[in-house]
Amino acid sequence: MIQISLILGGLLILAIVLLVYRLHTLVSVIRSSGKKKVSSSNKINAALMMVFLILGLIFTTWYSVKEFDTYNLPVASDHGIITDRLFWVTMAITGIVFVLTHILLFYFPFKYQFKENTRALFFPDNTKLELIWTIVPAIVLTFLVLYGLKVWNDITKPAPENAEVVEIMGYQFAWRVRYPGKDKQLGEYDFRLIDATNVSGIDFRDKSSFDDFHPREMVLPKGRPVELKIRARDVLHSVFAPHFRLKMDAVPGMPTRFWFVPNKTTAEMRAELGNDEFNYEIACTEICGRGHFSMRLLVKVVEPEEYDQWFSEQEPWLSRNPEYLSQVPDDLKELAMIKAELSEVTID
Amino acid sequence: MASTATLHGADVHEHEHKDNFITKYVFTTDHKTIAKQFLITGIFWAIIGGLMSLIFRLQLGFPDMQLDWLRPFLGKWITDAGKLDPEFYLALVTMHGTIMVFFVLTAGLSGTFANFLIPLQIGARDMASGFMNMLSYWFFFVSSVIMFVSLFIETGPASGGWVVYPPLSALPQAVSGSGLGMTLWLVSMTFFIASTLLGGINYIATVINLRTRGMSFSKLPLTIWALFLTAVIGLLSFPVLFAAALLLVFDRSFGTSFYLSEIYIAGEALPNIGGSPVLYQHLFWFLGHPEVYIVLLPALGITSEIIATQSRKPIFGYKAMIISMLGIAVLSFVVWAHHMFVSGLNPFLGSVFMLLTLVIAVPSAVKVFNYLTTLWKGNIIFTPAMLFSIGLVSFFISGGLTGIFLGNAAIDIQLHDTYFVVAHFHLVMGSASFFGLMAGVYHWFPKMFGRMMDEKLGYIHFWLTFVGVYLVFFPMHYIGIAGFPRRYYSFTSFDAFNIFADLNTFVSIAAIATFGAQLIFLFNFFYSMYRGRLAPANPWNSNTLEWTTPRNPGHGNWEGEIPTVYRWPYDYSKPGAREDFIPQHIPYSATPESNLPHENEKIEEEKEIEKLPVDDQH
Numbered sequence: 001m002i003q004i005s006l007i008l009g010g011l012l013i014l015a016i017v018l019l020v021y022r023l024h025t026l027v028s029v030i031r032s033s034g035k036k037k038v039s040s041s042n043k044i045n046a047a048l049m050m051v052f053l054i055l056g057l058i059f060t061t062w063y064s065v066k067e068f069d070t071y072n073l074p075v076a077s078d079h080g081i082i083t084d085r086l087f088w089v090t091m092a093i094t095g096i097v098f099v100l101t102h103i104l105l106f107y108f109p110f111k112y113q114f115k116e117n118t119r120a121l122f123f124p125d126n127t128k129l130e131l132i133w134t135i136v137p138a139i140v141l142t143f144l145v146l147y148g149l150k151v152w153n154d155i156t157k158p159a160p161e162n163a164e165v166v167e168i169m170g171y172q173f174a175w176r177v178r179y180p181g182k183d184k185q186l187g188e189y190d191f192r193l194i195d196a197t198n199v200s201g202i203d204f205r206d207k208s209s210f211d212d213f214h215p216r217e218m219v220l221p222k223g224r225p226v227e228l229k230i231r232a233r234d235v236l237h238s239v240f241a242p243h244f245r246l247k248m249d250a251v252p253g254m255p256t257r258f259w260f261v262p263n264k265t266t267a268e269m270r271a272e273l274g275n276d277e278f279n280y281e282i283a284c285t286e287i288c289g290r291g292h293f294s295m296r297l298l299v300k301v302v303e304p305e306e307y308d309q310w311f312s313e314q315e316p317w318l319s320r321n322p323e324y325l326s327q328v329p330d331d332l333k334e335l336a337m338i339k340a341e342l343s344e345v346t347i348d
Numbered sequence: 349m350a351s352t353a354t355l356h357g358a359d360v361h362e363h364e365h366k367d368n369f370i371t372k373y374v375f376t377t378d379h380k381t382i383a384k385q386f387l388i389t390g391i392f393w394a395i396i397g398g399l400m401s402l403i404f405r406l407q408l409g410f411p412d413m414q415l416d417w418l419r420p421f422l423g424k425w426i427t428d429a430g431k432l433d434p435e436f437y438l439a440l441v442t443m444h445g446t447i448m449v450f451f452v453l454t455a456g457l458s459g460t461f462a463n464f465l466i467p468l469q470i471g472a473r474d475m476a477s478g479f480m481n482m483l484s485y486w487f488f489f490v491s492s493v494i495m496f497v498s499l500f501i502e503t504g505p506a507s508g509g510w511v512v513y514p515p516l517s518a519l520p521q522a523v524s525g526s527g528l529g530m531t532l533w534l535v536s537m538t539f540f541i542a543s544t545l546l547g548g549i550n551y552i553a554t555v556i557n558l559r560t561r562g563m564s565f566s567k568l569p570l571t572i573w574a575l576f577l578t579a580v581i582g583l584l585s586f587p588v589l590f591a592a593a594l595l596l597v598f599d600r601s602f603g604t605s606f607y608l609s610e611i612y613i614a615g616e617a618l619p620n621i622g623g624s625p626v627l628y629q630h631l632f633w634f635l636g637h638p639e640v641y642i643v644l645l646p647a648l649g650i651t652s653e654i655i656a657t658q659s660r661k662p663i664f665g666y667k668a669m670i671i672s673m674l675g676i677a678v679l680s681f682v683v684w685a686h687h688m689f690v691s692g693l694n695p696f697l698g699s700v701f702m703l704l705t706l707v708i709a710v711p712s713a714v715k716v717f718n719y720l721t722t723l724w725k726g727n728i729i730f731t732p733a734m735l736f737s738i739g740l741v742s743f744f745i746s747g748g749l750t751g752i753f754l755g756n757a758a759i760d761i762q763l764h765d766t767y768f769v770v771a772h773f774h775l776v777m778g779s780a781s782f783f784g785l786m787a788g789v790y791h792w793f794p795k796m797f798g799r800m801m802d803e804k805l806g807y808i809h810f811w812l813t814f815v816g817v818y819l820v821f822f823p824m825h826y827i828g829i830a831g832f833p834r835r836y837y838s839f840t841s842f843d844a845f846n847i848f849a850d851l852n853t854f855v856s857i858a859a860i861a862t863f864g865a866q867l868i869f870l871f872n873f874f875y876s877m878y879r880g881r882l883a884p885a886n887p888w889n890s891n892t893l894e895w896t897t898p899r900n901p902g903h904g905n906w907e908g909e910i911p912t913v914y915r916w917p918y919d920y921s922k923p924g925a926r927e928d929f930i931p932q933h934i935p936y937s938a939t940p941e942s943n944l945p946h947e948n949e950k951i952e953e954e955k956e957i958e959k960l961p962v963d964d965q966h
């Protein structure tokens with residue numbers, strides 16, 4: 001019953017609106033037979049241009065200042081400080097252009113709105129002006145390009161020799177982290193060796209893999225270069241660690257990498273933000289299916305000494321899953337047992 | 349269905365042949381009717397695409413809302429808990445992108461105005477090949493039907509994002525939309541590409557061959573330059589998308605490994621070795637980036653025309669505008685990998701593409717400054733079309749400037765695939781081109797349907813839409829700077845993204861309101877088609893040739909001879925002239941009072957032009 005009356009009410013309102021509209025058109029037809037070139041709406045539209053400009057600029061400035069700490073993500077890597085600076089330099093330059101061009105764009109229509117008995121200026125071209133506004137943007141952009149290239153080349157140059165290597169593999173819908181173990185060498189992998197337990201397909205024919213370990217979260221030392229070796233198991237993923245200003249796609253069949261220097265421990269960041277719950281996170285930024293929005297990995301940055309301590313305490317994956325010793329070639333079995341800290345007893 | 353309105357105008361023409369309903373409105377070869385077919389189909393798709401965005405905006409803005417009431421429309425895609433299914437969410441963003449980019453802003457914009465304006469503005473009876481032109485629409489129609497069908501199938505439409513990157517789009521195990529839905533997407537796009545190519549070849553052939561006498565390239569309106577270059581870009585880039593799609597079809601159905609390598613999914617290792625997902629990205633963006641300009645250039649051409657006409661001033665820097673468009677057209681082919689800075693691309697290649705990308709900002713800046721100078725000291729009349737054109741310039745500036753951030757590889761590391769990108773391209777490509785489409789419809793409606801649209805409703809439509817678009821997309825910059833990734837069903841899984849719930853709600857409300865404002869346009873459009881005031885032949889006192897045709901141009905456009913062209917299209921407010929406009933077909937010999945010194949010399953050339961045969965193109 002309520003629905004029916006709602007529908008009827010809606011129809012009634014619609015009918016009234018249509019009727020008013022029709023009346024309005026008919027009246028305006030009669031009125032405009034006097035033949036004016038533009039209606040009074042012209043003035044209103046011109047005024048609205050200025051209203052929009054002024055309110056828009058005030059509102060944008062107010063919100064940008066008020067919410068600065070909300071949208072400005074704290075930064076926790078060496079290169080992040082540099083890319084943030086580049087970002088804000090670009091923001092300053094484009095911000096000025098944005099405001100100036102918009103003032104002109106809305107002020108001109110207001111100032112030069114139609115006036116009876118005036119004529120527009122016949123001004124088809126001016127080579128000098130056009131050269132100026134070709135060359136000036138070109139110079140500004142050259143500056144931004146050179147600045148950007150310098151930063152980009154520094155970030156993407158090969159990782160230092162002593163970088164800590166960590167492997168991160170994306171799969172539907174989680175991340176798998178692998179550390180190289182005490183030999184500091186990541187073992188080989190092969191996607192054909194993947195099974196329910198050996199999630200990332202570690203190849204135990206390679207002796208470097210015997211002491212590799214898989215922690216639940218990523219632990220990184222503050223102040224040391226870290227090289228992420230990135231790969232994907234099924235579809236594209238993308239490693240995104242917002243606080244480290246780090247992003248790189250994970251591509252099946254094509255390993256990628258990204259190196260950086262974390263420069264704030266989790267504890268320091270918690271103190272800085274006054275938030276005891278804070279954690280660094282890694283998210284996925286390449287659409288990968290149903291669970292794309294939930295591929296969360298925690299990252300913990302600690303002091304280097306604490307990191308070394310933690311690293312030495314980790315148990316190799318092989319020692320937790322000794323049944324995979326069967327994949328180790330016979331001549332390497334002994335080595336595998338030593339590196340995986342397995343005793344004879346476990347095999348028998 | 350397209351144009352019953354022309355029923356009202358009695359088509360009097362010397363070559364009047366008996367058309368029945370089918371040949372006149374369905375399988376027509378008349379460029380004006382085909383343009384209307386593209387327009388109406390584009391409007392249909394815009395409504396569908398817009399509604400889809402509202403559904404996913406509900407999910408993003410009101411994550412706790414019970415969506416049971418959508419079950420009659422979406423069926424099992426609303427879960428038992430009354431929530432949107434996460435895979436259907438991905439399907440919605442995918443189809444929203446595909447529909448808006450290809451069906452609305454490519455077919456709806458370029459298809460409508462290239463068809464409508466090219467013959468009318470260059471002085472031709474029709475397109476070079478009316479039959480190919482008809483095929484172009486009907487290939488688009490078939491493509492539309494297939495895409496529409498894919499919305500209703502059991503496994504859902506394609507859901508790998510509008511870029512449909514493999515392996516996600518190649519493996520039905522990865523997401524259910526990559527099953528039949530993806531197959532239909534590929535088939536539909538194949539027809540779409542065929543449609544675009546048929547149309548493009550025709551536009552190019554027509555502009556090159558069928559210009560009326562005197563209409564040299566240096567006298568072409570900027571709309572025609574824009575539509576011409578758009579067709580050239582499309583002709584060179586769409587075949588590459590076809591290649592990309594074809595290889596994807598092979599990978600999906602015939603066991604090849606162009607894009608697939610070393611994949612373990614759903615408990616088994618696939619046999620594919622040696623393919624590269626990055627190869628697909630190169631091929632896709634080789635179309636994908638020029639595509640941005642395919643949707644944008646026609647809009648810029650339309651605005652150039654409207655801003656000059658309604659400022660009653662010549663467009664400033666006509667030659668510079670053409671050179672910028674040529675520059676944009678060429679550069680658009682060498683910037684594609686800026687979409688791939690963090691795809692695992694060689695960093696050196698990244699540097700090269702970053703350099704080229706920022707170069708393209710120069711011609712874009714020139715265009716903006718030329719628009720501003722055209723407004724300066726004008727005598728501006730705010731028609732709805734003029735308002736939408738000014739709005740376009742605003743979006744072009746806002747979205748263009750954020751492109752300088754994203755084109756800079758080092759900044760892109762952080763911003764890539766965040767809401768900053770969403771804000772950027774929705775302003776510079778989506779909204780700017782949409783405003784170009786709207787401006788074009790308001791401006792040429794009188795020539796299309798012989799009637800005027802209601803101006804006041806147009807003003808209301810403009811202001812609600814203009815403010816609405818900024819309220820929707822401006823906040824996304826903040827969300828993007830904060831690092832929110834795009835294509836996320838929900839942000840609650842992460843501490844870092846567990847803020848801005850209020851802003852997301854705000855954006856969703858603004859989106860619903862902006863969509864609502866489009867209903868005003870729909871009413872105005874269809875109502876005016878039948879009941880609008882009768883249009884004069886040249887309602888805007890415009891210079892270009894289409895306004896020399898009768899109120900309802902019939903088959904062949906001009907009743908007598910096609911007018912001869914003597915001057916450029918922007919002689920507005922010329923000092924000394926009686927009126928504030930001198931149409932293109934008025935010879936200099938008829939306007940001694942307003943001729944500039946070098947134009948008096950052109951009077952001699954007019955005799956040469958008149959010696960040329962009247963190419964009646966029959």
